[in-house]
Amino acid sequence: MGGPPDPEDAPDPHQVPADERAELERLAVDLVEETGALIREERPDGLGVAHTKSSDLDVVTEMDTRAEALLRDRLAAARPEDGVLGEEGGHGAGSTGLTWVLDPIDGTVNYLYDLPSYAVSVAVVLGDPTTPSAWTPVAGAVINPRTDEVFHAHSGGGARVTGRGTTRSLAVGNQARLESALLATGFSYDRAVRRGQAAVVSDLLPRVRDVRRMGAAALDLCHVAAGRVDGYWESGLQPWDLAAGWLVVTEAGGVVTGPGGSGPPSGDLVLAANAILHPLLSDEIDRLSARP
Ligand code: IPD
Ligand code: CA
Ligand code: CA
Numbered sequence: 001m002g003g004p005p006d007p008e009d010a011p012d013p014h015q016v017p018a019d020e021r022a023e024l025e026r027l028a029v030d031l032v033e034e035t036g037a038l039i040r041e042e043r044p045d046g047l048g049v050a051h052t053k054s055s056d057l058d059v060v061t062e063m064d065t066r067a068e069a070l071l072r073d074r075l076a077a078a079r080p081e082d083g084v085l086g087e088e089g090g091h092g093a094g095s096t097g098l099t100w101v102l103d104p105i106d107g108t109v110n111y112l113y114d115l116p117s118y119a120v121s122v123a124v125v126l127g128d129p130t131t132p133s134a135w136t137p138v139a140g141a142v143i144n145p146r147t148d149e150v151f152h153a154h155s156g157g158g159a160r161v162t163g164r165g166t167t168r169s170l171a172v173g174n175q176a177r178l179e180s181a182l183l184a185t186g187f188s189y190d191r192a193v194r195r196g197q198a199a200v201v202s203d204l205l206p207r208v209r210d211v212r213r214m215g216a217a218a219l220d221l222c223h224v225a226a227g228r229v230d231g232y233w234e235s236g237l238q239p240w241d242l243a244a245g246w247l248v249v250t251e252a253g254g255v256v257t258g259p260g261g262s263g264p265p266s267g268d269l270v271l272a273a274n275a276i277l278h279p280l281l282s283d284e285i286d287r288l289s290a291r292p
Contacts (some may be wrong), residue, residue, distance in 0.1 A: 010264055011126040013138045013155035016098070024098075024124045024139035025154035028244070029162070031074055032120045035067050036145035039105055039120065042066075047112060058189035059108055064088055067104035067120065075100050085129050087240045098138065101129050103240035106142075107216030116146035121218035123243030130239070132266040140244030142218045151222040151248045159225050159251035172254040172274040173227030178284065181230040181277060184212045184220045188236045197235070200288040217270075221245025224272045225252035231273035231281045235289070242270050254278075259286055 013021070042063070049059045068088045075084055083094035086102040093099070100122065105111050107118030123140030139154035151170065153159035159170040175181050185201065187194050205211050212229060214220060218241060220232045225248045242265055246256045249272045256272040258265050261282035265271070269289075273281050 009133045010136045011097075011134075013126055013136045015126060016138050016155075018156065021139055021154040022157060025141065025152055025157065027078060028122045028124065028139050028141035029150055029152050031071055031122045032141045032143040032150060034074070035070050035104065035120045035122075036143040036148075036150075038070055039063050039067050039111065039118075040145040043111070043114070047114075049112065053189075055189045055191070057109075057191070059112060060088065061105070061108060061112060063111070064105045064108055068102060071100075071102050071104060071120075071122065082124070085239060087238065091130055097126055098124050099127075099129050099135070100124050101137075101240050101243040103218060106218040106241060107214075110215045115215065117144065117214050117216055117219060118146070119144050119216050119218045121240060121244045123247060125239075125243055129243065132268075133264050135239070136264075137243050137247035140247045142222050142244045142248065144216075144219055151225060151245075153244075153248045153251035155247065155251070157251065159248045161222075161226060170222075170225045170248065170252040171227065172224060172249065172252050173230055174274060174276070175230035176276045178208055178277065178280045180209050181273075181281070182209045182212070183281070184214060184223060184229045184232040186213060186215070186217055186220065186234040186237075190236075193236065196289070199291070200285065203288050204284060217241040218245045221249050221256070221270075221272055224254055225249045231271070231277050233269065233271045233281065233285050235269050236267060237265070237270050238267065246270070246272075257282065259289070261286070 083099035085091045103121040111118040127135030129135045141152040149163040255278040259269045
């Protein structure tokens with residue numbers, strides 16, 4: 001069929017009662033906290049690459065596999081009727097319409113090198129997360145186990161960050177000018193795709209405050225939610241990279257779309273910013289991405 005995804009296809013997260021959405025958020029927080037502690041505490045000295053996936057650059061460590069197994073065990077006990085889509089273990093449908101979307105380590109290359117910017121991302125979504133635009137996040141959480149910050153949200157409930165025993169609300173920044181915007185992006189594991197991504201950055205970089213490549217998409221989105229960067233864009237993401245962070249940004253008052261500045265984010269593009277900057281950045285990324 002082709003064509004841009006139609007946001008009308010996505011289910012309404014308010015089909016899930018508000019108290020259940022809040023309960024799902026609490027479970028997502030518990031899951032990322034336990035799994036975050038596992039990957040931080042049990043990271044082996046001399047950690048190596050267990051295998052590679054989509055390309056030689058797309059690495060998996062033994063801890064990605066262990067972290068996902070822990071998440072799946074806990075979900076099998078707590079929510080046995082829900083589906084699960086995990087980066088390492090694939091998709092199993094459930095009977096409730098809800099599916100847990102798991103990135104056991106987001107930022108695996110940082111984790112491999114012990115760079116302290118990686119995450120566990122857990123979201124629960126309504127609809128089919130394997131079909132672009134046919135799903136909506138209901139609740140989610142993202143932890144950076146090295147800062148012990150947990151970013152979390154449920155649909156309609158606002159977004160929060162919890163760290164060092166305190167929880168505070170998240171709100172996107174108010175940057176209105178592209179020239180002054182601090183942006184984040186990420187690059188594909190496909191070396192050929194990176195040529196096009198580098199060309200986009202090359203054009204944009206002299207015209208903005210700066211561009212960060214921090215290496216964990218889920219955290220990039222949470223940084224938009226916290227006003228720590230003004231905008232973020234990346235193409236080629238998978239549902240597990242974006243499901244929880246998308247919700248956190250939206251609940252923090254931001255806008256997250258795909259190409260054309262509308263429609264849900266997808267593998268084609270995830271573009272997140274405050275409502276004023278979003279259309280400006282979106283026009284730039286669309287224009288630069290369309291160049292031959
Ligand atoms: C990757 C990270 C990275 C992004 C890649 C993702 P992984 O996830 O989020 O920042 O640029 O597109 O695949 O492989 O570390 O889970
Ligand atoms: Ca990821
Ligand atoms: Ca991962």
